[in-house]
Amino acid sequence: MKMLSCAAAVLGCLSLTAMVVAADKPQPARPVFTAAGEGEFPFDTGVLRGKLRPGGKTRGLSSVVHVPTGLALDRGDTGYGLFSHYRVFTAGKRYGGGAWDWPSEARLLPDGAVDVRWPAAEDRPFEMRAVYRWGAPNALDLETIVKPAKDLERFESFLASYFQEPFTHALTWVGDYPRGSGKAGFMAAEKPLGDWQMYPRDATVLPLINDGRWQLPPNPVQWTIMTPLAQPICLRRDAKSSLAVVLMAPAGDCFAIAMPHQAEGHYSLYLSLFGRDLKAGETAHARARLLVASGLSETQILEHYADYIYGLRQKP
Numbered sequence: 627m628k629m630l631s632c633a634a635a636v637l638g639c640l641s642l643t644a645m646v647v648a649a650d651k652p653q654p655a656r657p658v659f660t661a662a663g664e665g666e667f668p669f670d671t672g673v674l675r676g677k678l679r680p681g682g683k684t685r686g687l688s689s690v691v692h693v694p695t696g697l698a699l700d701r702g703d704t705g706y707g708l709f710s711h712y713r714v715f716t717a718g719k720r721y722g723g724g725a726w727d728w729p730s731e732a733r734l735l736p737d738g739a740v741d742v743r744w745p746a747a748e749d750r751p752f753e754m755r756a757v758y759r760w761g762a763p764n765a766l767d768l769e770t771i772v773k774p775a776k777d778l779e780r781f782e783s784f785l786a787s788y789f790q791e792p793f794t795h796a797l798t799w800v801g802d803y804p805r806g807s808g809k810a811g812f813m814a815a816e817k818p819l820g821d822w823q824m825y826p827r828d829a830t831v832l833p834l835i836n837d838g839r840w841q842l843p844p845n846p847v848q849w850t851i852m853t854p855l856a857q858p859i860c861l862r863r864d865a866k867s868s869l870a871v872v873l874m875a876p877a878g879d880c881f882a883i884a885m886p887h888q889a890e891g892h893y894s895l896y897l898s899l900f901g902r903d904l905k906a907g908e909t910a911h912a913r914a915r916l917l918v919a920s921g922l923s924e925t926q927i928l929e930h931y932a933d934y935i936y937g938l939r940q941k942p
Contacts, residue, residue, distance in 0.1 A: 657760040658738020665732055667740045671763035674918060678740055678758055684730045686710030692918060695867055698790050705788050709768050709916055711756060712786040717779040720842040721750050751775040766916045770899055771909060778904040780834050785897040785914060787873065792864040796888045796895065798825045799859035810856035812924060817887040820850025824884040828854050831881045834901055849884065858883055859931055860895050872917040873897060874931050876938060879912040913938060
């Protein structure tokens with residue numbers, strides 16, 4: 627508890643700073659998606675260029691290029707992209723291989739966001755939506771929305787991002803690093819710690835993680851349970867250019883972060899969203915942000931996180 631309260635105190639101070647800065651900062655025009663053929667949505671924010679739903683497939687952001695450096699972030703149209711909805715679970719149940727395979731539809735909203743919808747089905751008793759909206763030229767906000775037709779026990783949406791090979795430096799913001807210090811820090815996903823690593827929010831979510839869902843086919847995974855999170859923040863960095871992709875979410879929306887070790891061939895990061903029982907007819911929300919920037923220090927990452935959380939709290 628002491629180590630988590632220290633991290634909370636740091637973020638509390640940063641949140642106050644974010645409030646002051648946000649009040650004085652002029653708000654530039656927000657970048658937008660545009661509509662193209664085959665149900666895909668190109669974007670060029672001036673910092674990031676690519677497309678959402680390549681070929682109408684629900685594989686998140688694809689062919690993403692960091693415009694200032696020309697570096698490709700993901701695997702292109704042959705891969706599974708960034709911020710794509712992959713495995714979906716309830717207690718004892720996996721819903722197909724992943725949301726990648728479900729029938730879906732998408733539309734461009736008046737403000738330039740994209741609303742993706744997966745309707746309920748006979749073997750899938752819930753509707754799921756994903757709203758992608760640019761928060762800044764280098765920051766994409768995602769809201770995942772679920773409306774169950776019946777009670778769902780221990781619902782989870784596993785959000786996946788797959789990167790190019792140079793993004794080998796994978797780190798997570800944990801509550802005790804170096805171990806035994808009682809201080810929060812960024813912990814690297816080194817291979818000796820385990821091939822597949824999962825960082826839980828706290829001990830209360832371990833029964834959910836270990837309830838057998840990860841042994842369900844296809845492609846079962848044996849996770850090594852790691853040091854608990856200080857806050858749900860993780861990143862992959864290209865060491866040569868110092869370009870980093872940072873994923874973050876509110877603590878109440880993300881109950882775990884997962885990844886393989888740094889040089890494992892998936893070069894991926896995952897956010898485990900929701901992690902709770904959902905009642906029939908309720909509308910449940912989980913939010914996350916993807917941020918791309920070069921040369922970020924630990925303090926700057928935490929400032930970005932505080933600014934993100936503060937912005938969420940200001941929304942009606």
